[in-house]
Amino acid sequence: VSEASFLKALSRLAAIVGKDHVFSSDKELAVYLDPFAPGDAAEFAASAAVMPATVQEIQAIVGVANQYRISLWTVSTGRNFAYGGAAPRLSGCVVLDLKRMNRIIEVSEAFGYALVEPGVSYFDLYTYIRRQGYKLWIDPPAVGWGSIVGNTLERGFGTTPYGDHAAAQCGMEVVLANGEVVRTGMGALSKSTAWQLFKAGYGPSFDAMFMQSNFGIVTKLGIWLMPEPQGYLLCHAKFRNDADLEAIVETLRPLRLDETIQGNAVIESGVRWAAGVSPRNRWYEGAGAMPQAAIDAMIGQLDIGRWNLRLALYGPDELVDARYRIVQKAFAKIAGADLSARKYTTAAPEGGGDKSQAGIPSLAAFQMINWRGGAGAHLDFSPICPPTGRDAMQQYRMVQARAAEYGFDYYGGFTVGIRHLNHIFAAVFDRNDPQQTQAARELLQVLVTQAGAAGYGEYRTHLAFMDLVAAQYDFNHHALLRLSQTIKDALDPAGILSPGKQGIWPKALRK
């Protein structure tokens, strides 16, 4: 695209959304740089940004993009931090920033759902529900400032029984690359009465196709909300030994499968727990990963476990009590397991992790960036792990060893779903320290590759590793990626939507 053509396109965009909603100066575009970039943030820099307020404006923007061959990078609110934030995979894209589309279109207390636009954050919906007095809970991810639409499309997760956000999604509105507006599921009826009630609709279902993809622009999304429980119990458990991870996972699996434990449980390493309440230099000031002796001293002083488990039980008192007795009995088999619990009915918990389990959004999880000091940042490695003790130990040992080689502590943990574990390791670094930053990037590359060789794939990744992660999904010579490319070419022949997202490139940019 020539500069003259680009400027013409910007002028057309300004005519659509107003000049106050088109940005192209370095100062304005700074907010679209990745603040946790593992290297030079300019590697993933936008050339401009445009903020529409309506679906009609998006349709018009897509028309301009097709005409001038401008690539758009869609973000809801752009808070996908540790995975790239609002920055585009392909430098030079125009960020299509949807945060002005921030209407909570409908909340149904009777049916337990909300229909929202991309600019609505978890905090926004939580506040709205509380003000309206609806007896409903949201399920916030660890950091609650992000978009509900964005997080759901990225298959984010939380810790209440509605913690699988993609699974709780019902009905979408999507603008396709040709400008056509499609509603999925029951929304395909003009007079639909069940858009947010029945996912499938009639014929093929397409909702999942618009998650972690570049096949369309999601402009409305239905999300199911949990009825407020009569009460709940938050349980913390501490475990003494590294090797206890195996028994913890084996103990949790049947309890999650039969839904004795209704929501995602979370297993956190000692370092991860400590990083939420203290900086690293309080415990260790040497170079390289913390030695075991320093970790032992730290967990002793903080009175935490080598592994720390959070789980929550919801419902009427009698049911919560019955479920907790089963949980206590199961964990009594692990020597040294130390369980404590607190019931809540009206008062709310205060800690960030506890609040998330009670459907209350928080930003406390950001305290992790204080761990290394300086300008804290993190880069996440997020492999899916089968819910067996053996697999969890294998992934943990592998990540811990590689992390130590690159000078990083094992800041990690496992979120325990019904049939899988989300293993999240964060390489926490000081972004003002070029060596640490480079080491984090190199470590992630090694982890992705080594995990892939062992049969473990990531569910989500930073811009810098999207192609590498896609390459690990190699069955039948990458047949899945070819399928994605075929769909991409059919729906977006000019390749204007989010090129390179999740490794899916338009034809003209494929290597």
Added chain:
Amino acid sequence: MVSRRQFIEMIAAMTAMGWTPCRASLRQAPVHAVYAGYTEYARTPAAVFDSRLPASRVFARRARTAGWQALELRPDVGDLWYHTLRPDFAAALYPLAGLTLESDFFVLKQLTAELGMDVPYQRRHEGGDALVSWVIAPRRDDSPGPAATSPPLASG
């Protein structure tokens, strides 16, 4: 009338550990006079503090003495933003000065940048439990852009 530069120097001194104003001109001026004299914005700046941190509590006390609003970060910076600052800023932007953990500064910096505010001053304290002093203020055309760092002051 106090200039923006003098204002930032004052904040730098106030959030420094040990409270030792470094400029003779500021040393001569009573604290409240400096604050009162800063008239660039329609509304008085607010101090953001973290009650868990002793140095931050001291900063809040000084700010209150000067007639500023002192805003507590706890229990969660998200609550401060969504329930206080965002509604306030919808009416009019005003400067914030803080002595907080890096993480809370990061969050506020990101959120305010989208409203056209930037960081004319930030200073990380060595060995201070990830403490950082900062000023976030409505952006001016001649400001150096987001996240610019002022040179460290001699004091504190």
